[in-house]
Amino acid sequence: xxxxxxxxxxxxxxxxxxxxxxxxxxxxxxxxxxxxxxxxxxxxxxxxxxxxxxxxxxxxxxxxxxxxxxxxxxxxxxxxxxxxxxxxxxxxxxxxxxxxxxxxxxxxxxxxxxxxxxxxxxxxxxxxxxxxxxxxxxxxxxxxxxxxxxxxxxxxxxxxxxxxxxxxxxxxxxxxx
Amino acid sequence: xxxxxxxxxxxxxxxxxxxxxxxxxxxxxxxxxxxxxxxxxxxxxxxxxxxxxxxxxxxxxxxxxxxxxxxxxxxxxxxxxxxxxxxxxxxxxxxxxxxxxxxxxxxxxxxxxxxxxxxxxxxxxxxxxxxxxxxxxxxxxxxxxxxxxxxxxxxxxxxxxxxxxxxxxxxxxxxxx
DNA sequence: CGTCGCATTGATATCGCTCAAATCCGGTGG
DNA sequence: CCACCGGATTTGAGCGATATCAATGCGACG
Numbered sequence: 001x002x003x004x005x006x007x008x009x010x011x012x013x014x015x016x017x018x019x020x021x022x023x024x025x026x027x028x029x030x031x032x033x034x035x036x037x038x039x040x041x042x043x044x045x046x047x048x049x050x051x052x053x054x055x056x057x058x059x060x061x062x063x064x065x066x067x068x069x070x071x072x073x074x075x076x077x078x079x080x081x082x083x084x085x086x087x088x089x090x091x092x093x094x095x096x097x098x099x100x101x102x103x104x105x106x107x108x109x110x111x112x113x114x115x116x117x118x119x120x121x122x123x124x125x126x127x128x129x130x131x132x133x134x135x136x137x138x139x140x141x142x143x144x145x146x147x148x149x150x151x152x153x154x155x156x157x158x159x160x161x162x163x164x165x166x167x168x169x170x171x172x173x174x175x176x177x
Numbered sequence: 178x179x180x181x182x183x184x185x186x187x188x189x190x191x192x193x194x195x196x197x198x199x200x201x202x203x204x205x206x207x208x209x210x211x212x213x214x215x216x217x218x219x220x221x222x223x224x225x226x227x228x229x230x231x232x233x234x235x236x237x238x239x240x241x242x243x244x245x246x247x248x249x250x251x252x253x254x255x256x257x258x259x260x261x262x263x264x265x266x267x268x269x270x271x272x273x274x275x276x277x278x279x280x281x282x283x284x285x286x287x288x289x290x291x292x293x294x295x296x297x298x299x300x301x302x303x304x305x306x307x308x309x310x311x312x313x314x315x316x317x318x319x320x321x322x323x324x325x326x327x328x329x330x331x332x333x334x335x336x337x338x339x340x341x342x343x344x345x346x347x348x349x350x351x352x353x354x
Numbered sequence: 355c356g357t358c359g360c361a362t363t364g365a366t367a368t369c370g371c372t373c374a375a376a377t378c379c380g381g382t383g384g
Numbered sequence: 385c386c387a388c389c390g391g392a393t394t395t396g397a398g399c400g401a402t403a404t405c406a407a408t409g410c411g412a413c414g
Contacts, residue, residue, distance in 0.1 A: 024281060033275050033278065033279070044268065044271070044274045045268045045275070046268075046272075048265045048268045048269070049268070049269075049272065053272060053275070054275075073261075076257075076260065076261055076264060078257075080253075080257075080260070081262045083253065083256065083257070083264070084250075084253055086264060087225070087260070087264060087267065088225045090239075090264065090267035090268060090271060091223075091225045091226070091267060092222075092226075094221075094222040094267060094270055094271050094274060094284065095222045095223075095226065095273055097271060097274035097275055097278060098210050098222070098274055100278055101210065101274060101277055101278055102200060102210070102223070104278065104281040104282060104319065105281060105319050106405075107369090107402095108369080108370095109369085109370075130285060133392060133393090134392075135391090135392070135393085142281065142282050143370080143371095144370065144371050144372080145393085146370085146372085146393095146394080146395085147370055147371075147391090148397080149393065149394060149395085150370095150394085153395090165225060201406080282367080284371080284401090284404075285401080285402095286401085310359090310360060310361090311360080311361070312359095312360070312361085320402080321402070321403050321404075322360090323361095323362080323363085323402090323404085324401085324402055324403075326361065326362060326363080327402095330362085330363090356413105356414090357390090357412100357413090357414090358411105358413090359410105359411095359412090360405085360409105360412105361409080361410080362394080362408080362409075362410100362412085363397075363405100363407085363408085363409100364405105364406080365404100365405085365406085365407105366389095366403105366404085366405080366406105367402105367403085367404080368398095368401105368402090368403075368404090369400105369401095369402085369403090370399105370401090370402095371399085372397105372398090372399080372402090373396105373397090373398090373399100374395100374397085374399095375396080375400085376393100377393080377395100377396080378391105378392080378393105378394090379390100379391090379393095380389100380391095380392105381388100381389085381390090382387100382388085382389080382390105382391095383386105383387090383388085383389105384385105384386090384388100
């Protein structure tokens, strides 16, 4: 859709499909900043800065709603209800980014997995339905995929984790150490 | 000022001093999410969610402006200019959080230091004036402080980095590998 | 002068990354 | 229906970077 450094012309809303927001390291490795799924906005943070700060990649066929920057500014200025929702949206994304920040600062693969389940999971057992592959999850957690496989296997063996197809559950409460 | 889990009553603005926004791990280690300095707002993201998501700690004497949640909502609804600035503030913080996210996802201490200098530094040599101690910087970079010392020493020895008191500069351009 | 915290350096252990190989699985084409 | 292919998954082995533990110097501050 656009590349890092382009002038920010518009904000987008995903109607259908999925778009990855990513940056690329020196060696071509991809860092996913955000995965925008139907209903999500993206490039919201670039609006005020004039340039896009990452690359938008449609991994599959996707339908997008493109909102020109000028139109958005107009909306923000005139529609108070919209402005309030926009603020709520930014705040939500900010909290999400900070949760990931906290996760990445954890030492130890198992801790990251636990943190992921506790923050993203639902219900008393912190159940998470995997959307993509485990390799994708490994990227999200900042781990090599082999490490994630091994960590999941070890946690499953110790009874701390349960896997049913694409669902992950935390079985035991986090222990006092 | 407040603790994680408290009901979010207000947003704050630092007039003087410094406030750390942090969470604590199981073993008491501190994770700094944000350092609010004079002019900065904090707890902006908690407003919509009802509860604070981290602890606010005044590391030194600080003067704060407390803005009750109701007042802020009122402002957002009535003052379009304020709402626009508030959106810009959130967007800035979001970009900042994502930059840190990108940094933490880098492997290798030297890469993180470079990323820090390139994103936070000013001018052609990416000069950064250290505000706190190197231990604080180490936390920000997600490194043990010993590792940061060693990394800085190695980079200085190789001529890539220069240190003058509290200022850090990148001397050579990042090389193609 | 004693203490405290930061800065620095050394030694060691550990954990996760890298390289490698085997298996599985879904899809594709014959 | 079967052979084949690519990507994900899984397991193994070894290495290297970082965390951890430890000791010392140094400056500020009481």
